[in-house]
Every structure is written in C-alpha cells, then in structure tokens.
Amino acid sequence: MARIRLMIVDDHEVVRLGMRAAFELEADINVIGEASNGAEALAKISVLMPDVILMDVRMEKMGGIEACREIRSQYPRIAVLMITSYPDDEAVTASILAGASGYLLKNVSRAELLKAVRQVAGGKSLLQPEASKKAIAQMTTLAQRSNPLPGSELTEREREVLSLIARGYTNKQIAEALYMSEKTARNHVSHILEKLGLSRRSEAAAYAVEHKLVTRRDQQP
Known part of the structure; x- marks a missing residue:
C-alpha cells in the first residue's frame, strides 16, 4: 500500500515540528515537506507533489484559504485539510468555497488528526453538513449578485x-x-x-x- 504523501504548511516552526512528530511513527504517512506560508507551499508543490496538505488558515504573505483556492485550481487531485487555533464560521465557509476537504482545530487529538488525514487522502470530506449548508447559501448569494434578478437595478x-x-x-x-x-x-x-x-x-x-x-x-x- 502506497504511503500518504503529506505536506505541512504553518507559519510557526514549533507547530510544524509538533505536527511532524505526530506522524513520524505512522507507517502509512510520510511527511515529505513543509512550508511557512501559502506562497511557499505553492512554489514547492510541483516538486513535492503531496497527496494531502495540512494547511494553517491564517498566515502572512498568503493565507491558507487563498492558497487552498490556488492549489485546488492547479492540482485538483491534492486534498487540503485546513487547521486553525480558533473556530470561525466565516473561515469554515470560505474554506469550503476554496475547495478544502476538511477543517480542524489545532487542539484536536493525535488520533483524530491521523484519522482526518487518512480520510481526506481516501477522497472523503470531513465537513459538517451545517457548514456545507452555509457555504451553499453564500454561493447562492454570490450567484445572485453576479446574475441579478430582472429589474433589480430599478428603484x-x-x-x-x-x-x-x-x-x-x-x-x-x-x-x-x-x-x-x-x-x-x-x-x-x-x-x-x-x-x-x-x-x-x-x-x-x-x-x-x-x-x-x-x-x-x-x-x-
């Protein structure tokens, strides 16, 4: 069985080291690279070609959501798993719209983190139905703005x-x-x-x- 090629993207080195340590003993997961922001991740992907990217939401230079959007556009087979320190409904919705396969908090247990990486590597989504509903509602609103109803420009x-x-x-x-x-x-x-x-x-x-x-x-x- 092929090992899951994992890339970790976070602007804190200590966090990256901690995440790497969580996967080191797993026979089916191989951490093949790291990046400190979305722009750096994009620059490395064509060489590393990970299966899954564990992506921090908020980073300088290029945040996780913007990077996720670019990655999913250029490399649709790569699964992006967003991870952040704070729960944020808007960030969850934005992540879904950007094409993320899941959204986790950094206080997640090691077992849950491992399970999440394996699931998204297998093509599954970790997104909760309620979060998906919010994303669909936002997409509908954006579509209506792009294609306004006839006569909506009139007073x-x-x-x-x-x-x-x-x-x-x-x-x-x-x-x-x-x-x-x-x-x-x-x-x-x-x-x-x-x-x-x-x-x-x-x-x-x-x-x-x-x-x-x-x-x-x-x-x-």
Missing part, C-alpha cells in the same frame, strides 16, 4: 412606473396615477430605459411582461 418607484408603462399608460397618466408631475414621470421613464439598456417604451413594456414584472392581464389601463 421601487421605477418598478411602479414600469408596470404602468406595460399597461399602456402615457406619461400624463403615470403622473396622475402616482401623484407626481408629468416631468417627473418622464424622467422616471428615461431612467428606466437607460438602466435596462432599452430605447423605446414598447421595449420596456415587453421587458416587463417577459420577466413577469407585470402580468399580461394588467397590460391595459
């Missing part, structure tokens, strides 16, 4: 005006319906067309119907 008042445009209202009728001056109504219409990248009221009306910002039944005044 509430502009959405009201757009609804009336789709129902065939003139500027004067919009002004009367929303208790504003005709000039203000005209300005709202101009801003709506500009924000949506449209040139005509008819296009705005079609946009509103297509994206269900107003129902077809309500198109007529």
Whole structure:
C-alpha cells in the first residue's frame, strides 16, 4: 500500500515540528515537506507533489484559504485539510468555497488528526453538513449578485412606473396615477430605459411582461 504523501504548511516552526512528530511513527504517512506560508507551499508543490496538505488558515504573505483556492485550481487531485487555533464560521465557509476537504482545530487529538488525514487522502470530506449548508447559501448569494434578478437595478418607484408603462399608460397618466408631475414621470421613464439598456417604451413594456414584472392581464389601463 502506497504511503500518504503529506505536506505541512504553518507559519510557526514549533507547530510544524509538533505536527511532524505526530506522524513520524505512522507507517502509512510520510511527511515529505513543509512550508511557512501559502506562497511557499505553492512554489514547492510541483516538486513535492503531496497527496494531502495540512494547511494553517491564517498566515502572512498568503493565507491558507487563498492558497487552498490556488492549489485546488492547479492540482485538483491534492486534498487540503485546513487547521486553525480558533473556530470561525466565516473561515469554515470560505474554506469550503476554496475547495478544502476538511477543517480542524489545532487542539484536536493525535488520533483524530491521523484519522482526518487518512480520510481526506481516501477522497472523503470531513465537513459538517451545517457548514456545507452555509457555504451553499453564500454561493447562492454570490450567484445572485453576479446574475441579478430582472429589474433589480430599478428603484421601487421605477418598478411602479414600469408596470404602468406595460399597461399602456402615457406619461400624463403615470403622473396622475402616482401623484407626481408629468416631468417627473418622464424622467422616471428615461431612467428606466437607460438602466435596462432599452430605447423605446414598447421595449420596456415587453421587458416587463417577459420577466413577469407585470402580468399580461394588467397590460391595459
């Protein structure tokens, strides 16, 4: 059976020595290298080619989460096991999004540490379901920001005006319906067309119907 090639990345030499000592007597785990930060780890990976990287979360020059993201992008077969001194929900979520296979606290027992390295080396994830849910929720939020809902760039008042445009209202009728001056109504219409990248009221009306910002039944005044 091939030995697990392990790399330890931590900015404290004493911590690295302690972790190395935890694996020295294990026949199936071989510590093949160390690094003091994420940048140094990235520079050594192409030569060392570890199976698992035990990575500290917070380090100078390049932290563990950023390094994990780069490593998983360049070397997807390498498993990264994050380890830190303090529990932090945001760091757990960020680690999952970066592609980490697990997240441990440094006060973990030796037996638990050995078990974790073996599990991630075997392709298993140590991440708790609740942490994964938080990561999925954050990914959904980011996706929504990258792909905003139709009409989300409009203000509430502009959405009201757009609804009336789709129902065939003139500027004067919009002004009367929303208790504003005709000039203000005209300005709202101009801003709506500009924000949506449209040139005509008819296009705005079609946009509103297509994206269900107003129902077809309500198109007529």
